[in-house]
Amino acid sequence: MKHLLPSRIRHKLNGWIVISGIGALAALLPSLYILTGLLRRPSENWAHIQEYMLFNYAWESLLLTGGTVAATVVAGTSLAWLTTAYDFPLRRFLSFAFVLPLAIPPYIAAYTYGSMLSYTGSVQTFMRNTLGWSVDQRYFNIMSMEGAIWIFSLFLFPYVYLITRTFLEKHSASFIENARLLGGHPVSNFFRIVLPLSQGAIAGGASLVAFEVLNDYGVSKHFGISTFTAAIFKTWFGMYDVDSAIRLSGLLMSFIIGLFIAERWMRRRRRYHLPVNRSTPLRRMRLGRVSGGIAATVGIIITLLSFFIPVAQLAVWAVWTYDDVWNDRFFRMIGNTLGVSAAAAALLMVLAVIAANASRTWRSGITLVSSKLLSMGYSIPGAVLSIGVLAVFISLDKRLAGVYEAMGFGANKLVLSMSLIMLVFAYIIRFLAVGFNAVDAGYDRIGERYSEASRMLGHGVTATFFKVELPLIKGAVLTGGILAFLEIVKELPLTLLLRPFNFDTLATKAYQYASDEQIHQAAIPSLIIILLGVIAVCIYQWMGRRGST
Amino acid sequence: MSFVSIHALSYSYPGTAAAVLNDFSLDLEQGEVVGLLGQSGSGKSTLLRLIAGLEAPSQGEISIQGETMSSRHKFVQPERRGVGMVFQDYALFPHMNVSRNIAFGLRGLSRNERKNRVTDMLELVKLADYGHRYPHELSGGQQQRVAFARALAPSPRLLLMDEPFSNLDSELKNGIRKELKELLHQTGITSILVTHDHEDAEALCDRIIRMTSFMPELQAGKKHQLVTS
Ligand SMILES: Nc1ncnc2c1ncn2[C@@H]1O[C@H](COP(=O)(O)OP(=O)(O)OP(=O)(O)O)[C@@H](O)[C@H]1O
Ligand SMILES: [Mg+2]
Numbered sequence: 001m002k003h004l005l006p007s008r009i010r011h012k013l014n015g016w017i018v019i020s021g022i023g024a025l026a027a028l029l030p031s032l033y034i035l036t037g038l039l040r041r042p043s044e045n046w047a048h049i050q051e052y053m054l055f056n057y058a059w060e061s062l063l064l065t066g067g068t069v070a071a072t073v074v075a076g077t078s079l080a081w082l083t084t085a086y087d088f089p090l091r092r093f094l095s096f097a098f099v100l101p102l103a104i105p106p107y108i109a110a111y112t113y114g115s116m117l118s119y120t121g122s123v124q125t126f127m128r129n130t131l132g133w134s135v136d137q138r139y140f141n142i143m144s145m146e147g148a149i150w151i152f153s154l155f156l157f158p159y160v161y162l163i164t165r166t167f168l169e170k171h172s173a174s175f176i177e178n179a180r181l182l183g184g185h186p187v188s189n190f191f192r193i194v195l196p197l198s199q200g201a202i203a204g205g206a207s208l209v210a211f212e213v214l215n216d217y218g219v220s221k222h223f224g225i226s227t228f229t230a231a232i233f234k235t236w237f238g239m240y241d242v243d244s245a246i247r248l249s250g251l252l253m254s255f256i257i258g259l260f261i262a263e264r265w266m267r268r269r270r271r272y273h274l275p276v277n278r279s280t281p282l283r284r285m286r287l288g289r290v291s292g293g294i295a296a297t298v299g300i301i302i303t304l305l306s307f308f309i310p311v312a313q314l315a316v317w318a319v320w321t322y323d324d325v326w327n328d329r330f331f332r333m334i335g336n337t338l339g340v341s342a343a344a345a346a347l348l349m350v351l352a353v354i355a356a357n358a359s360r361t362w363r364s365g366i367t368l369v370s371s372k373l374l375s376m377g378y379s380i381p382g383a384v385l386s387i388g389v390l391a392v393f394i395s396l397d398k399r400l401a402g403v404y405e406a407m408g409f410g411a412n413k414l415v416l417s418m419s420l421i422m423l424v425f426a427y428i429i430r431f432l433a434v435g436f437n438a439v440d441a442g443y444d445r446i447g448e449r450y451s452e453a454s455r456m457l458g459h460g461v462t463a464t465f466f467k468v469e470l471p472l473i474k475g476a477v478l479t480g481g482i483l484a485f486l487e488i489v490k491e492l493p494l495t496l497l498l499r500p501f502n503f504d505t506l507a508t509k510a511y512q513y514a515s516d517e518q519i520h521q522a523a524i525p526s527l528i529i530i531l532l533g534v535i536a537v538c539i540y541q542w543m544g545r546r547g548s549t
Numbered sequence: 550m551s552f553v554s555i556h557a558l559s560y561s562y563p564g565t566a567a568a569v570l571n572d573f574s575l576d577l578e579q580g581e582v583v584g585l586l587g588q589s590g591s592g593k594s595t596l597l598r599l600i601a602g603l604e605a606p607s608q609g610e611i612s613i614q615g616e617t618m619s620s621r622h623k624f625v626q627p628e629r630r631g632v633g634m635v636f637q638d639y640a641l642f643p644h645m646n647v648s649r650n651i652a653f654g655l656r657g658l659s660r661n662e663r664k665n666r667v668t669d670m671l672e673l674v675k676l677a678d679y680g681h682r683y684p685h686e687l688s689g690g691q692q693q694r695v696a697f698a699r700a701l702a703p704s705p706r707l708l709l710m711d712e713p714f715s716n717l718d719s720e721l722k723n724g725i726r727k728e729l730k731e732l733l734h735q736t737g738i739t740s741i742l743v744t745h746d747h748e749d750a751e752a753l754c755d756r757i758i759r760m761t762s763f764m765p766e767l768q769a770g771k772k773h774q775l776v777t778s
Contacts, residue, residue, distance in 0.1 A: 449636055449638060449640035450640055450642060452601075452603055452627075452634075452636075452640070453634070453636060453640040453642070454642075454653070455602075455603070455626070455627040455628050456601060456603075456627055456628075456632065456633060456634040456654075456700070457628075457633075457653050457654030457699070457700075457703060458628045458629075458654050458656055458703060459628055459653075459654075460626065460628050467653075468642060471644045472642075472643070472644060
């Protein structure tokens with residue numbers, strides 16, 4: 001077997017690579033299961049689903065995703081350009097504040113705004129009772145397609161903003177300064193130079209937005225929009241037709257893989273050889289009094305809407321419901337959340353480190369592909385992934401039935417698929433990329449010299465890892481672990497679908513309150529999630545700054 | 550049987566078509582110091598990496614003391630080759646002080662033996678009082694001497710040096726060159742020195758090899774030219 005491999009590969013084969021290969025296969029299993037679902041014979045329901053659901057639901061999903069991507073690209077790119085190229089009052093504060101919405105998961109924003117703007121919500125009550133206005137309900141109905149696009153755009157634009165801004169700060173100085181010297185008009189410079197240059201960065205941000213929207217379950221459920229994910233749920237839990245649900249998932253996944261490849265392809269074509277001009281960042285142009293004032297005002301309105309107003313509203317509700325929510329059971333639930341998230345994050349980091357190490361010692365096509373596959377886990381919607389994971393675990397349980405019987409659990413028991421192991425496994429697949437990217441960046445920073453020096457001094461790959469690499473990348477490993485942990489804490493769709501009976505996390509509890517019309521009670525768990533999110537945002541900012549020096 | 554034997558070695562980096570080395574052969578006698586000269590990109594560093602086992606050749610064989618290190622059927626991992634290397638940027642471990650850097654390659658020794666060996670090495674490179682410093686607290690020349698001490702501490706069979714002087718200014722270089730000559734003489738170690746500087750090579754080496762960058766259309770199949778000083 002070993003001799004079938006080319007000698008160059010064979011000579012670098014080690015335990016790390018074998019482990020990460022097995023890990024990659026395990027991580028791929030659920031996705032493969034779903035994709036092979038497309039090849040199986042459809043059930044008799046399928047014709048019905050195809051006729052009455054498929055097209056409508058796909059169209060709604062496309063509309064939602066397309067609308068959000070368009071809005072976030074416009075907002076994210078122009079704000080990125082505004083804060084890198086111009087100086088105006090409050091610029092420093094605003095350029096950080098524009099990232100903060102990432103701390104608020106869209107599902108929390110959806111029910112916060114939904115309730116705020118309702119007939120009995122704070123906005124309309126204020127208008128009616130204090131201002132004496134009577135308002136047309138139509139203008140306040142956010143529970144619609146437009147409303148959902150609005151919510152997603154307000155809370156996801158930072159992906160485009162952040163990636164584009166980082167790119168512009170790093171690379172654009174010389175081009176733009178030249179264009180300015182050549183006397184181009186600022187607006188035409190933006191369209192003729194900035195936009196084409198940052199196309200790759202914008203596409204990267206936009207694809208993250210698209211994946212988030214397609215992953216969403218909470219917003220569309222709360223607003224009653226029939227997305228593709230909703231169709232999967234309906235066939236699964238409404239019609240109990242698991243085969244068709246898997247089929248739908250397979251279709252969605254093929255679409256996403258297409259999107260993924262398109263994004264990579266677009267970026268590859270656009271990879272100019274850009275001079276990295278670190279010593280001279282772009283000199284910002286000072287805006288005049290009026291235009292500066294307008295820029296600052298627009299910026300403030302955006303941050304108020306996308307962070308401070310919803311947080312303030314949640315804080316008010318939290319005060320109202322404090323006695324009701326804050327009790328022993330709530331504490332136990334927080335313990336649950338933090339415990340499972342920490343365990344999953346720790347395991348995930350072990351795998352991330354092994355994978356990053358392997359992909360480094362074995363620089364070749366295959367490891368490149370597998371690291372791309374790893375990062376794809378992040379783009380598979382939670383509902384799709386959970387169907388795959390569930391299917392794999394149930395068939396595993398069937399296979400282990402004999403073992404369970406011998407161990408005294410009784411026959412025909414579902415052990416693994418009823419346990420937290422399944423949820424942890426799903427978390428790891430979904431967020432492995434977060435840990436992997438952090439570790440990979442850490443490895444990039446130290447380069448290969450130290451590892452090679454250690455090998456030359458008689459230490460093997462493993463000893464080198466523990467004695468040399470780990471001490472040098474431990475900061476990166478820690479950051480990756482914290483980021484993965486925070487992502488897991490706020491994860492909703494996977495947790496909702498794969499948690500054991502009666503197991504609640506902060507996210508599921510908040511969601512449950514909100515869907516039981518107890519929106520005020522959802523405020524405290526939501527605020528805790530947002531606080532953890534703010535910490536994550538700060539870490540990302542700090543990492544970015546360190547990475548660029 | 551020569552001490553180090555490199556036979557018909559070919560190599561190209563993964564994903565690139567052009568060969569960096571093609572059918573390259575070289576033999577070293579025990580205790581010999583060979584200088585490798587050649588223009589940038591001619592594959593000097595690549596050759597050292599192949600000998601060290603940091604890359605696996607596409608074709609050809611490398612053996613040390615009659616023992617095959619790289620061939621079609623065999624590949625000895627770098628940590629098992631008993632080869633020491635001084636890197637261009639020294640690669641001193643930043644999280645260890647000088648003593649621990651030097652002790653890093655010493656295995657299978659008692660605590661005391663190890664301590665003595667470190668002290669000996671520090672004295673050899675004239676840095677007896679610097680054991681507790683960290684690499685970033687040393688000058689470029691001092692760092693370079695630590696790199697030598699670290700590479701020599703485990704008594705390798707063969708020492709590879711990739712442009713060890715390139716980070717030093719010329720005044721410092723003259724002093725260091727003399728010290729290195731003494732050091733190589735004292736230890737009697739077989740070594741290969743890659744350098745850009747003809748003077749370095751003349752001063753330090755018993756034999757000089759000039760590597761010409763391989764251009765397939767001009768010299769297909771020809772062996773690299775050997776120039777003996
Ligand atoms: N990691 C790599 N991947 C692909 N090609 C490489 C890699 N490292 C080196 N090369 C190529 O291999 C050739 C030989 O490189 P090498 O570093 O061995 O040259 P060198 O003689 O040491 O040059 P210098 O004197 O500049 O150090 C060069 O053409 C270089 O571009
Ligand atoms: Mg070189």
